[in-house]
Amino acid sequence: MSSNEYTNGNSARKVNFGAGPAQLPVEVLETIQNEFLNFNGSGSNVMELSHRSSAFAKIIQEAERDIREILTIPDSYAVLFLQGGATAQFSAVALNFLNLKPSKTADYLVTGYWSEKAAKEAEKFGKINWVVPKSSKYQGVPAEDTWKLSEEPSYFYYCANETIHGVEIENIPAVVPKDVPIVCDMSSNFLTRPFDVTKYAVIFASAQKNFGASGLVLVILRKDLVENNTNKSIPIILDYKVQIANESMYNTPPTFSIYVANKMFAWTKAQGGLKALNQQSASKSSLVYETIDESNGFYVNSVEKNYRSRVNIPLRIVTNGTTNETLEALFFAEAVKSNMFELKGHRAVGGIRISLYNGITVEETEKLANFMRTFQAKNNSVE
Amino acid sequence: MSSNEYTNGNSARKVNFGAGPAQLPVEVLETIQNEFLNFNGSGSNVMELSHRSSAFAKIIQEAERDIREILTIPDSYAVLFLQGGATAQFSAVALNFLNLKPSKTADYLVTGYWSEKAAKEAEKFGKINWVVPKSSKYQGVPAEDTWKLSEEPSYFYYCANETIHGVEIENIPAVVPKDVPIVCDMSSNFLTRPFDVTKYAVIFASAQKNFGASGLVLVILRKDLVENNTNKSIPIILDYKVQIANESMYNTPPTFSIYVANKMFAWTKAQGGLKALNQQSASKSSLVYETIDESNGFYVNSVEKNYRSRVNIPLRIVTNGTTNETLEALFFAEAVKSNMFELKGHRAVGGIRISLYNGITVEETEKLANFMRTFQAKNNSVE
Numbered sequence: 001m002s003s004n005e006y007t008n009g010n011s012a013r014k015v016n017f018g019a020g021p022a023q024l025p026v027e028v029l030e031t032i033q034n035e036f037l038n039f040n041g042s043g044s045n046v047m048e049l050s051h052r053s054s055a056f057a058k059i060i061q062e063a064e065r066d067i068r069e070i071l072t073i074p075d076s077y078a079v080l081f082l083q084g085g086a087t088a089q090f091s092a093v094a095l096n097f098l099n100l101k102p103s104k105t106a107d108y109l110v111t112g113y114w115s116e117k118a119a120k121e122a123e124k125f126g127k128i129n130w131v132v133p134k135s136s137k138y139q140g141v142p143a144e145d146t147w148k149l150s151e152e153p154s155y156f157y158y159c160a161n162e163t164i165h166g167v168e169i170e171n172i173p174a175v176v177p178k179d180v181p182i183v184c185d186m187s188s189n190f191l192t193r194p195f196d197v198t199k200y201a202v203i204f205a206s207a208q209k210n211f212g213a214s215g216l217v218l219v220i221l222r223k224d225l226v227e228n229n230t231n232k233s234i235p236i237i238l239d240y241k242v243q244i245a246n247e248s249m250y251n252t253p254p255t256f257s258i259y260v261a262n263k264m265f266a267w268t269k270a271q272g273g274l275k276a277l278n279q280q281s282a283s284k285s286s287l288v289y290e291t292i293d294e295s296n297g298f299y300v301n302s303v304e305k306n307y308r309s310r311v312n313i314p315l316r317i318v319t320n321g322t323t324n325e326t327l328e329a330l331f332f333a334e335a336v337k338s339n340m341f342e343l344k345g346h347r348a349v350g351g352i353r354i355s356l357y358n359g360i361t362v363e364e365t366e367k368l369a370n371f372m373r374t375f376q377a378k379n380n381s382v383e
Numbered sequence: 384m385s386s387n388e389y390t391n392g393n394s395a396r397k398v399n400f401g402a403g404p405a406q407l408p409v410e411v412l413e414t415i416q417n418e419f420l421n422f423n424g425s426g427s428n429v430m431e432l433s434h435r436s437s438a439f440a441k442i443i444q445e446a447e448r449d450i451r452e453i454l455t456i457p458d459s460y461a462v463l464f465l466q467g468g469a470t471a472q473f474s475a476v477a478l479n480f481l482n483l484k485p486s487k488t489a490d491y492l493v494t495g496y497w498s499e500k501a502a503k504e505a506e507k508f509g510k511i512n513w514v515v516p517k518s519s520k521y522q523g524v525p526a527e528d529t530w531k532l533s534e535e536p537s538y539f540y541y542c543a544n545e546t547i548h549g550v551e552i553e554n555i556p557a558v559v560p561k562d563v564p565i566v567c568d569m570s571s572n573f574l575t576r577p578f579d580v581t582k583y584a585v586i587f588a589s590a591q592k593n594f595g596a597s598g599l600v601l602v603i604l605r606k607d608l609v610e611n612n613t614n615k616s617i618p619i620i621l622d623y624k625v626q627i628a629n630e631s632m633y634n635t636p637p638t639f640s641i642y643v644a645n646k647m648f649a650w651t652k653a654q655g656g657l658k659a660l661n662q663q664s665a666s667k668s669s670l671v672y673e674t675i676d677e678s679n680g681f682y683v684n685s686v687e688k689n690y691r692s693r694v695n696i697p698l699r700i701v702t703n704g705t706t707n708e709t710l711e712a713l714f715f716a717e718a719v720k721s722n723m724f725e726l727k728g729h730r731a732v733g734g735i736r737i738s739l740y741n742g743i744t745v746e747e748t749e750k751l752a753n754f755m756r757t758f759q760a761k762n763n764s765v766e
Contacts, residue, residue: 013426014427022431023427029420033420036412038395044397047404047407049404053725083468086634087633090619091620092618124616124618213638213639214639215466215598235621237468250470252404252589252597254637255591256640359431
């Protein structure tokens with residue numbers, strides 16, 4: 001096979017279908033590159049600006065203004081730009097909110113690798129009720145009538161999209177009582193679909209999937225909740241009350257990542273906001289799922305259809321009823337020849353994983369779907 | 384006065400004497416700019432690389448190799464690239480090490496704003512012994528024979544350089560017994576002078592002063608110490624044992640900041656390592672202190688000479704025995720006309736502050752010293 005049988009064009013830029021850090025729109029990177037030695041007449045790179053300078057204040061204020069506009073975030077919610085990734089928030093949520101109710105218990109819906117990590121981290125700090133049993137393989141969400149909810153939990157926690165298992169939960173589960181504060185890890189599907197902020201107590205999302213560079217996690221939370229926090233032993237960088245009072249600048253924030261986020265929020269608006277990105281996400285994921293569903297079992301995604309993720313699609317190649325790792329290896333090799341990278345599944349589950357974050361275009365996804373069909377046609381015929 | 388009376392050249396780049404985030408060498412920025420769309424043939428910006436990719440592994444491994452070489456760090460020490468700044472380490476040190484000895488007490492030498500913050504943060508998690516009394520103004524270090532040391536503390540903590548008060552401690556205080564683990568915040572003078580790593584238990588330094596971008600803190604620590612940690616309630620991003628076991632990649636690290644650090648460590652080596660940077664730091668600070676000391680009391684730095692910081696020099700302009708804030712305001716305005724920025728002192732102390740991190744050249748410091756002399760000649764004559 002020639003090295004460019006599947007190739008469309010020959011850009012030096014690679015197409016990166018990895019689970020994150022994710023590909024960014026090239027026009028955003030070009031803008032940052034152009035102002036790298038002299039940002040906006042400041043005579044400095046953004047990395048060199050004091051976080052107390054008016055030039056940086058403008059960046060973080062613009063970023064907050066834009067994300068408030070994109071998501072219609074009311075003033076009763078704080079928007080924080082913090083460090084430590086979603087993992088730091090696993091701890092922060094428990095430290096700040098486990099004591100919200102006399103039960104000092106939180107309900108965790110564990111539907112994959114990340115919500116499991118969050119629940120285990122929270123268990124260091126108090127009582128955690130696992131709403132559904134731990135699973136050895138996550139392929140959906142158990143029926144709500146089987147859930148074991150607490151009487152009056154301090155909060156209910158779930159992960160809106162599991163990147164490794166490809167399980168996405170579109171809406172807050174209806175079985176959770178309306179007065180229970182909802183905490184949601186939206187790291188991987190944030191900005192890929194609209195949602196109603198006011199239904200949540202805390203939302204967090206790490207930046208390196210859909211709005212930029214690692215080292216930054218966005219936290220959106222109800223301000224009134226921090227007033228009830230009685231825990232005096234919270235490490236200061238994880239203390240929401242302190243972070244709100246200091247507008248994310250108790251100490252030096254990750255200024256460059258905030259700058260990239262600012263650019264990405266502006267890009268999000270320029271794309272047409274969540275309405276447009278929601279459509280793009282639907283189109284892209286449909287292209288891949290249709291290819292899977294029309295493959296007569298050559299490509300297999302095992303997630304219940306209601307919970308199929310639009311941003312992370314794990315799949316296996318199956319021939320003669322058996323997972324074919326040889327063909328999967330060939331798939332990766334041929335994809336690379338076609339300039340498509342980072343398609344290997346997470347080591348915990350193996351196989352193929354296609355991540356379709358906002359930085360991936362519909363056109364790039366079409367190329368991938370076409371590649372998948374061509375690959376199947378060439379390699380399924382031997383049976 | 385013409386707008387460029389003091390100006391030397393007219394670069395679009397500003398000279399930034401701020402306390403951090405600090406100015407970076409323009410050649411390092413240019414290299415990053417040049418490879419912004421395609422790092423090292425990867426077809427991606429470093430922000431877009433998976434932290435599990437071989438391309439990023441090479442970056443973090445090179446960074447670790449270079450800093451180990453620069454500081455002669457033995458294998459018995461771990462090198463960690465973490466998030467949350469030095470402030471996160473204020474908590475981490477206490478959470479990981481307060482229980483090291485049966486006393487469950489640590490000794491803190493508080494010599495300024497940052498060590499005071501560290502001590503107060505540590506007090507959330509256990510008993511802290513303040514070795515010297517809290518001061519309302521920090522201008523040095525009380526005599527060692529007045530210190531109140533604990534019988535057998537878990538560790539002894541100090542800050543090697545206080546950025547706001549301009550107090551630098553060159554060596555580990557001799558009065559501390561040799562077997563007490565030493566924890567040192569070197570955020571601001573890291574890589575400006577040589578030191579013997581093996582005399583310390585933990586050293587940490589945030590990147591945005593002398594090796595790059597905010598959002599990254601380097602931690603160098605004795606591996607054996609984490610084995611004795613019995614605290615099971617440490618937030619996972621602050622747990623040294625976890626971070627060592629996962630080589631700083633328990634979760635997605637701040638990849639771009641690590642990449643900038645890698646470039647800065649290479650730059651440090653190319654400069655001639657710590658020997659050369661130590662000489663530069665001595666030369667730069669001497670230029671400023673000589674200007675102060677030869678100003679007949681026009682410029683006043685109130686720190687005891689043994690503890691004068693080479694990297695952060697706070698000073699006041701004094702005329703007729705009184706601090707002259709009008710002249711200080713004029714000083715800032717004239718400096719800006721000469722392309723010299725961020726010279727205001729911290730709001731906690733006021734006045735002028737000159738920060739001379741590694742990204743500031745000797746030539747730039749000469750220009751500043753000349754500016755100071757010219758400014759005095761013009762403005763002192765009215766008395």
